[in-house]
Amino acid sequence: MREFSFHRAASVADLPAGATIIAGGTNLLDLMKHEVMAPESLVDITRLDLDRVEAEGDGLRIGALVRNSDLAAHPTIRRDYAVLSRALLAGASGQLRNMATTGGNLMQRTRCPYFYDRRMACNKRDPGAGCAAMGGVTRNHAILGASDHCIATYPGDMAVALRALDAVVEIDGPSPRRVPLADFHQLPGDTPHIETALQPGDLITAVVLPAPVAGQHRYRKVRDRASYAFALVSVAAVIRLDGGTINHAALAFGGVAAKPWRDPDIERLLTGREPSDALFAEAADLLLRPARGQGENKFKIPLLRRSLIATLRDATGMEATA
Incomplete structure (x- = not known):
């Protein structure tokens, strides 16, 4: 792991430009240890007021810092959005769920071994380098929406349930907006290094669910x-x-x-x-x-x-x- 500076944000306005955000760190720290990511500075956002689950109209607003374990156990989630609770409980160990956050879960990156191995060519890690997975060990790779530039998969469970629930991602930053989860994650095309709709300076602040569907x-x-x-x-x-x-x-x-x-x-x-x-x-x-x-x-x-x-x-x- 390379040297980096550390800053704890007191508000959204306190986020320095260009810094990498850390909350639970369950994926980011692994990436840093493998030097797949080597940020010069980290900003801890865990003190921001983003850890509540609250009603919004007929639906629900889930703060970006709500822990996966708390979200899975939340009585409204279990009663009205049970597919989400089930996905969260299937998604990781209890220790990881206690640390992982809603926003961080959306931002987790592929577990493709070629992405993690810096000796291997990877367009996602190093645009234009090629894709060593092509013709390699592909057991865990994509069968839908892949391209000639990347066949990696998104690894999460929570986002799969959120996709079925028509969730929307709330984003603060230079251009505050709400983005349907359907448009948040990107298919690789010829730019597999662009994984989400986030722009520099953006921060996920919440996930918003519409009114629940009985069934x-x-x-x-x-x-x-x-x-x-x-x-x-x-x-x-x-x-x-x-x-x-x-x-x-x-x-x-x-x-x-x-x-x-x-x-x-x-x-x-x-x-x-x-x-x-x-x-x-x-x-x-x-x-x-x-x-x-x-x-x-x-x-x-x-x-x-x-x-x-x-x-x-x-x-x-x-x-x-x-």
Whole structure:
């Protein structure tokens, strides 16, 4: 780890230009130890008043410094946004959840081993260097939304649930604004080093959730071991039935792209239809139509198919009657 200066911010206005922000540090410190990131200065924001969960209209505003453990246990989250609580509890060890924050979770970076190994070419770490993952060990890499410049995946769980909930990211800085989570994380294209919509001087201050949707909330995560591990694939689902017909379907997917993946076409396909294995197979076909394997990760295509179908069967009650 290289030498750096440290400053503790007393207010948002106290954030020095160009400094790297630290809160829980659960990902940033690893990146610094590997010298993947070598900031000259760190600004600790943990004393800012950003650690509350409060009502906003019919929805909820979650401060950027709310710890993952506190958010997962919050009674309103557990009751009205259960998919988020389930994703958080699936996302890390208890020790990490006690440190990790809502804003920091959104900002975590890929766990691609080529990104972490500074001896390897990586367009995300060093633009224009190439992508050593191409033709390399690709078991954990993307099958959707990748490009010829990068096939890394976004590793988080929380953001996958937030994507299914239509969350919005609140940003303070030179141009205060709210950005739908759908537009916050970026696909790699030919600029994989640009990972989010944040601009210099920006700070995530909150995540805002709309009014809750009554229905079945599910989070299915497939990983190599049941204890703390990143997803091979994950599915966040909010499904509501009305008289035996699906009248609301929100589905987001993790472990398969550089951002939480959501396909509105499959949601439109499901809405207004009666649950059936044939319908769910059709939805899986539609989801996977653009999927592209990269060597070792081709198994993710049938795995995501089975995970989606199993989640839909569970959320619609078909598993109970099978």
